[in-house]
Amino acid sequence: MGNSTLVIIGGDAAGMSAASKVRREQSDREIIVFEKSNYTSYSACGIPYFISETVKSADELVVRSPEIFRNKFNIDVRTMHLVKSVDTTAKRIKVLDKIKNEEFWQPYDQLLIATGGKPYCPSNIHGHNAANAFGVSTLKSGINIENFIEEKKPKKAVIIGAGYIGLEMAEALLIRGLKVTMINRAKQVMTTLDPDMGELISVAVRNLGVKLYCEEELKSFEIKGSLITAVVTDKQEIATDMVVFGMGTTPNTEFLKDSGIELGVRNAIRVNSQMQTNIKDVWAAGDCTETLNLVSHKHIHIALGTVANKTGLVAGASIAGEKAAFPGAVGTAVCKICSYEVARTGLLEKELKELGIDYVTTSTKSKTRAHYYPNAKDITVKLIAEKNSGRLLGGQIIGEEGAAKRIDVLATALTHNLTIQNIIDLDLSYAPPFSPVWDPVQTAARKLLKDI
Amino acid sequence: MGNSTLVIIGGDAAGMSAASKVRREQSDREIIVFEKSNYTSYSACGIPYFISETVKSADELVVRSPEIFRNKFNIDVRTMHLVKSVDTTAKRIKVLDKIKNEEFWQPYDQLLIATGGKPYCPSNIHGHNAANAFGVSTLKSGINIENFIEEKKPKKAVIIGAGYIGLEMAEALLIRGLKVTMINRAKQVMTTLDPDMGELISVAVRNLGVKLYCEEELKSFEIKGSLITAVVTDKQEIATDMVVFGMGTTPNTEFLKDSGIELGVRNAIRVNSQMQTNIKDVWAAGDCTETLNLVSHKHIHIALGTVANKTGLVAGASIAGEKAAFPGAVGTAVCKICSYEVARTGLLEKELKELGIDYVTTSTKSKTRAHYYPNAKDITVKLIAEKNSGRLLGGQIIGEEGAAKRIDVLATALTHNLTIQNIIDLDLSYAPPFSPVWDPVQTAARKLLKDI
Numbered sequence: 001m002g003n004s005t006l007v008i009i010g011g012d013a014a015g016m017s018a019a020s021k022v023r024r025e026q027s028d029r030e031i032i033v034f035e036k037s038n039y040t041s042y043s044a045c046g047i048p049y050f051i052s053e054t055v056k057s058a059d060e061l062v063v064r065s066p067e068i069f070r071n072k073f074n075i076d077v078r079t080m081h082l083v084k085s086v087d088t089t090a091k092r093i094k095v096l097d098k099i100k101n102e103e104f105w106q107p108y109d110q111l112l113i114a115t116g117g118k119p120y121c122p123s124n125i126h127g128h129n130a131a132n133a134f135g136v137s138t139l140k141s142g143i144n145i146e147n148f149i150e151e152k153k154p155k156k157a158v159i160i161g162a163g164y165i166g167l168e169m170a171e172a173l174l175i176r177g178l179k180v181t182m183i184n185r186a187k188q189v190m191t192t193l194d195p196d197m198g199e200l201i202s203v204a205v206r207n208l209g210v211k212l213y214c215e216e217e218l219k220s221f222e223i224k225g226s227l228i229t230a231v232v233t234d235k236q237e238i239a240t241d242m243v244v245f246g247m248g249t250t251p252n253t254e255f256l257k258d259s260g261i262e263l264g265v266r267n268a269i270r271v272n273s274q275m276q277t278n279i280k281d282v283w284a285a286g287d288c289t290e291t292l293n294l295v296s297h298k299h300i301h302i303a304l305g306t307v308a309n310k311t312g313l314v315a316g317a318s319i320a321g322e323k324a325a326f327p328g329a330v331g332t333a334v335c336k337i338c339s340y341e342v343a344r345t346g347l348l349e350k351e352l353k354e355l356g357i358d359y360v361t362t363s364t365k366s367k368t369r370a371h372y373y374p375n376a377k378d379i380t381v382k383l384i385a386e387k388n389s390g391r392l393l394g395g396q397i398i399g400e401e402g403a404a405k406r407i408d409v410l411a412t413a414l415t416h417n418l419t420i421q422n423i424i425d426l427d428l429s430y431a432p433p434f435s436p437v438w439d440p441v442q443t444a445a446r447k448l449l450k451d452i
Numbered sequence: 453m454g455n456s457t458l459v460i461i462g463g464d465a466a467g468m469s470a471a472s473k474v475r476r477e478q479s480d481r482e483i484i485v486f487e488k489s490n491y492t493s494y495s496a497c498g499i500p501y502f503i504s505e506t507v508k509s510a511d512e513l514v515v516r517s518p519e520i521f522r523n524k525f526n527i528d529v530r531t532m533h534l535v536k537s538v539d540t541t542a543k544r545i546k547v548l549d550k551i552k553n554e555e556f557w558q559p560y561d562q563l564l565i566a567t568g569g570k571p572y573c574p575s576n577i578h579g580h581n582a583a584n585a586f587g588v589s590t591l592k593s594g595i596n597i598e599n600f601i602e603e604k605k606p607k608k609a610v611i612i613g614a615g616y617i618g619l620e621m622a623e624a625l626l627i628r629g630l631k632v633t634m635i636n637r638a639k640q641v642m643t644t645l646d647p648d649m650g651e652l653i654s655v656a657v658r659n660l661g662v663k664l665y666c667e668e669e670l671k672s673f674e675i676k677g678s679l680i681t682a683v684v685t686d687k688q689e690i691a692t693d694m695v696v697f698g699m700g701t702t703p704n705t706e707f708l709k710d711s712g713i714e715l716g717v718r719n720a721i722r723v724n725s726q727m728q729t730n731i732k733d734v735w736a737a738g739d740c741t742e743t744l745n746l747v748s749h750k751h752i753h754i755a756l757g758t759v760a761n762k763t764g765l766v767a768g769a770s771i772a773g774e775k776a777a778f779p780g781a782v783g784t785a786v787c788k789i790c791s792y793e794v795a796r797t798g799l800l801e802k803e804l805k806e807l808g809i810d811y812v813t814t815s816t817k818s819k820t821r822a823h824y825y826p827n828a829k830d831i832t833v834k835l836i837a838e839k840n841s842g843r844l845l846g847g848q849i850i851g852e853e854g855a856a857k858r859i860d861v862l863a864t865a866l867t868h869n870l871t872i873q874n875i876i877d878l879d880l881s882y883a884p885p886f887s888p889v890w891d892p893v894q895t896a897a898r899k900l901l902k903d904i
Contacts, residue, residue, distance in 0.1 A: 013889070046824055046884050060824040164883075294879075305889040306882045327877050334881040343881055372498055372512040405857060405887070408880045412864045415878060425779050426867060427746075428860045429786040429795055430758045431616075432498050435857070437465070437757040 004030070004109030006319060007093065009083045010252075011035030012042065013305055014286025014312035015114035016064065019075050021316025029320075032106070033069070034081040034095055039139045040066045045305050047142035048165075051149070052172035058143050086111070086259040088279045110281045112315055113256070113269060117249035117287035117303045119165070127221035130228045132242040136165055137249065145244070149176055154241030156181070158231045160218050162189035164335040164342075166246025167201070170210050171337045173244075181211040181238050183218060183231065190342065192333060194349050196363065197382055197396045204340045204398075249303040251288040264290040266301040273325040275315035283319060285311035292328030295346050295393060295414055296355060302329055332411040334404040343407035346394030346414045349384065358387035360451040364444040368402035370432035379403040381444035383410075383420065390419040390452040395441070402434075406441055420445045420452060456482070456561030458771060459545065461535045462704075463487030464494065465757055466738025466764035467566035468516065471527050473768025481772075484558070485521070486533040486547055491591045492518045497757050499594035500617075503601070504624035510595050538563070538711040540731045562733045564767055565708070565721060569701035569739035569755045571617070579673035582680045585695040588617055597696070601628055606693030608633070610683045612670050614641035616787040616794075618698025619653070622662050623789045625696075633663040633690050635670060635683065642794065644785060646801050648815065649834055649848045656792045656850075701755040703740040716742045718753040725777040727767035735771060737763040744780030747798050747845060747866055748807060754781055784863040786856040795859035798846030798866045801836065810839035812903040816896040820854035822884035831855040833896035835862075835872065842871040842904040847893070854886075858893055872897045872904060 006022060008015045011033045019031050033040070039062060046061040055061065066077040080098040087093065092107045119135030122128050132154070134145045148154070157173045159166045162184035173180050182189075182205070188198030189205060189212065205212050213233070222230035222237070231238045251268040262278040264270040269284040271277055273292075277284050286308035290299040307329055317324035332345040352359045363382035370376065379399030385392050395410035397403050413423055423445040430437050438446065458474060460467045463485045471483050485492070491514060498513040507513065518529040532550040539545065544559045571587030574580050584606070586597045600606070609625045611618045614636035625632050634641075634657070640650030641657060641664065657664050665685070674682035674689070683690045703720040714730040716722040721736040723729055725744075729736050738760035742751040759781055769776035784797040804811045815834035822828065831851030837844050847862035849855050865875055875897040882889050890898065 043822060043824070043884065043889070045882070045889075046822060049825060049884055054826060055824045168883075304882070306879065309889050310877070329879040332879040332881045334883045334886050336883060336885045341886075345879070345881075370495060370498060372495070372507045373501060374506060402857075404883075405854075405881060406860075408858075408878075408891070409860045409864050411879050411881065412861050412870075416868050416870065416874075418864075418868065422868075425762070426860075427758065427781040427784040427797070427863050429784045429797075429857060429863065430497070430756070431620075431786045431788060431856075432495065432501055433788045434786050434793075437495070437497075437761050439860070 005107065006031045006110045006112065007106060007108035008033045008112045008114060009093065010114035010116055010286070011040035011066070011077055011079070012044065012114070012116055012286070013308040014116070014315070015112065016041040016069065017309050017312030018112050018114065018285060018316035018319065019069070020073065021313050022320045023073050023075060025320035025322065030076070032076045033078065034083050035066070035077060035079045036082040036098070037138055037140050038079050040064060040069060040077055040079070042139045043305070044137060044139070047136055047139065048168035048172040050142050051145050051169070052175040054175070058139060058146070061139060083255060085255050086261065088260050088282060091281065110319055111283065112319065113282065113284040113288060114286045114312065115252035115288045117251050119245050120247040120250055121245050122218060122247070125218065125220055127223045127228050130221065130223060130243070131226040132228055133245070134242065135245045136169060148242065152241070154178060156240050157242045157244060158183060158238055158240040159244045159246050160231070161246035161248065162212065162214070163192070163246055163248060164190065164333065166244070167205065167335055167337045169244050169246055170205065174208060174210070174338070181240070182213065183216050183233055184212065184214045185217050187215050189214070192344055193342070193396050194382065197380070197398055200380060200398045201340070201342060205337065208338050249287065251301065253288055265299050268301045270299070273327065274318040275311055275326060276318065283315045285315040294328040294330050296351060300331070302331065304333060306332070330411050330414040332407060334407060336404070339400050341399055341401070341404035343397040343404040344395070345407050345411040346392065347384065348394060352384065352393060357393065359384050359393055360387050360448060362444060362448040362451065364440070364447050366440040366443045367436055368399060368440070369434060370436055373432045375401070377401050377403065379440045381440050383444045383448050385420045385448055385452060387452065390421055392418055392420060392423065406439065409441055420449050424449065457559065458483045458562045458564065459558060459560035460485045460564045460566060461545065462566035462568055462738070463492035463518070463529055463531070464496065464566070464568055464738070465760040466568070466767070467564065468493040468521065469761050469764030470564050470566065470737055470768035470771065471521070472525065473765055474772045475525050475527060477772035477774065482528070484528045485530065486535050487518070487529060487531045488534040488550070489590055489592050490531050492516060492521060492529055492531070494591045495757070496589060496591070499588055499591065500620035500624040502594050503597050503621070504627040506627070510591060510598070513591060535707060537707050538713065540712050540734060543733065562771055563735065564771065565734065565736040565740060566738045566764065567704035567740045569703050571697050572699040572702055573697050574670060574699070577670065577672055579675045579680050582673065582675060582695070583678045584680055584693065585697070587697045588621060589701065600694065604693070606630060608692050609694045609696060610635060610690055610692040611696045611698050612683070613698035613700065614664065615644070615698055615700060616642065616785065618696070619657065619787055619789045621696050621698055622657065626660060626662070626790070633692070634665065635668050635685055636664065636666045637669050639667050641666070644796055645794070645848050646834065649832070649850055652832060652850045653792070653794060657789065660790050701739065703753065705740055717751050720753045722751070725779065726770040727763055727778060728770065735767045737767040746780040746782050748803060752783070754783065756785060758784070782863050782866040784859060786859060788856070791852050793851055793853070793856035795849040795856040796847070797859050797863040798844065799836065800846060804836065804845060809845065811836050811845055812839055812900060814896060814900040814903065816892070816899050818892040818895045819888055820851060820892070821886060822888055825884045827853070829853050829855065831858070831892045833892050835896045835900050837872045837900055837904060839904065842873055844870055844872060844875065858891065861893055872901050876901065
């Protein structure tokens with residue numbers, strides 16, 4: 001296997017984690033990576049901070065450039081190469097060299113698909129591809145937004161969608177001095193939170209000066225030349241200088257049509273815990289794959305850097321012949337919007353109702369530090385547990401500085417089936433600058449215990 | 453049992469947690485608390501921050517005053533009452549009313565001992581009780597230090613001992629503008645850390661301007677009138693305006709001599725998981741008791757607010773007839789000294805050698821946030837795991853803002869016997885303002901995995 005050809009489609013987190021792992025284990029292995037952009041291994045999650053100029057240069061977001069992979073790691077990275085289709089019978093892929101505008105067939109012995117996701121874009125609406133309409137996913141898309149702001153000096157923006165990318169972009173555009181309006185089809189911002197917790201974010205976002213309209217749907221754009229001049233919803237028309245789509249992400253898997261590779265939830269690639277697809281010698285990892293939710297035991301689509309890095313590493317190990325498995329995830333995510341921190345893990349009340357699981361829940365407001373210590377900030381912790389067993393099923397945290405990372409204890413607890421009593425019993429750290437003597441997650445657990 | 457008399461000795465964290473729990477469950481129960489000072493339920497851990505004037509008033513450290521317990525909770529708190537002995541045969545205690553200077557016998561039906569600890573003081577050395585020599589434990593001791601600094605305007609201080617209280621006091625006195633010298637008998641500061649991690653703290657402390665002398669022993673004091681004017685060690689004489697003892701804590705259990713109540717490690721009271729002593733109807737909780745270390749399965753003495761609150765709550769529940777158990781602790785502790793954060797949990801290398809456990813260890817330096825995000829601070833994580841099984845045995849963290857609280861994931865992992873692979877697999881939270889995509893504890897775990 002050492003001399004066979006490994007072909008990887010996609011040169012970001014999952015693809016390059018895998019490539020690096022294979023290289024560490026198999027120093028003479030031929031590894032070819034096709035990447036459609038000019039960049040490899042960059043932090044897509046950092047794009048909002050580049051746009052806010054919190055991070056000064058796009059280069060800072062790049063962990064390793066194509067040159068470093070080529071020269072230091074002997075990985076044959078071919079940028080500006082778009083893969084058009086996969087022929088799993090003949091074990092070859094059709095590649096478009098975007099510079100030469102030429103297509104060719106590339107054979108493989110083993111194939112890893114790590115094509116990531118792309119922002120959902122309302123492609124049925126005229127003007128969705130206007131010069132001032134932006135998705136946020138690739139580094140190139142971030143640079144486009146930054147260039148537009150620098151050159152055109154927009155004064156107002158409309159963000160469509162109020163998930164974590166929408167909220168992070170709202171922060172970025174507020175910092176750049178724009179007036180920000182958010183249009184959200186759902187009843188609440190961040191549908192990854194329960195409504196009661198989402199409401200806290202709505203209040204926070206409005207306090208920051210964002211005009212937030214929920215239960216309002218994008219209908220059309222007013223266009224002048226190549227630019228959108230207004231967003232038209234089912235309720236109003238909002239003049240704007242730019243539009244940002246924060247409507248979620250879909251896996252980049254259309255090119256797998258007719259490949260025989262099985263797709264699952266939201267057309268994400270179905271994989272086993274070794275990140276193998278249903279086709280021999282074909283692996284997949286990152287935002288283009290399904291993930292097993294360890295709490296619901298259902299497959300879901302998660303587009304997050306944590307899962308992309310983990311699954312890339314496991315795919316690489318598996319390709320290199322090591323025993324490795326990605327067990328799944330519990331749905332942990334955090335997000336900052338200005339001084340507010342939001343974190344979540346596990347299942348929502350809505351999901352539990354759908355699963356028919358009897359649960360109890362509570363939320364508690366406490367402080368991030370000892371009450372008397374300066375800058376003790378508000379933190380609200382919501383916990384959800386199974387009614388009789390007391391097993392933790394989900395946790396959500398909203399607060400200010402020091403709040404979000406506390407979700408990690410709950411994520412650990414969820415993964416290992418801990419109960420609310422187990423959480424109360426944990427020997428968590430305390431000193432006045434760091435926490436009250438009962439950590440906020442334990443204070444919430446103590447309150448919830450009474451209902452179990 | 454509802455009408456029987458519960459007597460509690462000690463009115464701080466453990467005693468008043470228990471008293472409050474019993475009152476919640478048994479509204480008509482007679483509860484008498486004897487407290488030797490004028491204060492109840494205060495945060496002893498907050499004293500260094502009162503002395504640094506980070507917290508403006510000692511009153512802010514008091515969670516609930518004796519008046520509130522008396523008037524709102526109908527708990528008969530008697531301050532300035534010192535318990536001298538316990539007669540478990542006749543079920544009574546001998547109490548000194550410090551105001552009237554009168555002794556009396558108080559009968560009990562159930563007794564809870566929650567007398568806490570006291571700072572170790574070199575009582576064999578003349579001058580140990582000088583007017584400018586201070587232990588740090590009770591709120592009164594904190595007020596004494598604050599008053600002394602206000603009135604006498606000391607310019608230099610010597611701290612004897614370099615554990616977490618010594619370090620927190622060093623921070624406080626630096627903030628107050630004193631020149632601080634620390635004398636430490638051990639080879640390293642914070643003997644609750646391994647030497648390699650302790651060395652990082654030594655460097656940090658010296659960077660802060662503290663004169664730190666390790667492997668140096670207190671021999672005597674130079675005295676003038678009622679004041680210490682110099683500290684004499686086996687190596688030098690250091691002129692000083694005040695002395696602070698940070699030499700550790702011993703349980704307040706001398707008064708139990710001849711009571712028949714079994715003592716264990718360091719004369720801490722031996723209890724079962726319901727916080728019952730060997731004598732029927734006698735419970736104990738807080739800093740005066742032993743704690744089961746869940747990693748070594750040995751009894752240890754921990755004097756920390758977290759354990760005091762938990763054991764007080766369990767004792768109260770048990771006294772009120774509820775099923776409750778304190779499983780033990782894993783030895784989690786955190787400490788801040790100026791911009792540095794220190795955290796630890798589990799066992800040290802030294803302890804593992806003593807236990808004959810074969811282990812592997814590594815330490816890794818990474819960042820608290822994405823490398824490109826502003827204020828990404830250094831964090832060093834040390835992990836120790838069992839050689840063959842990979843089970844986590846201990847963790848130590850040193851870093852700046854955002855470092856310490858990450859110990860909580862390791863504390864959770866230790867309590868539930870997770871392996872290094874389990875830690876790598878955890879779905880911990882990530883967004884650039886909060887963490888690198890692999891959390892620093894996972895980066896350390898990935899490095900250590902290679903050695904297992």
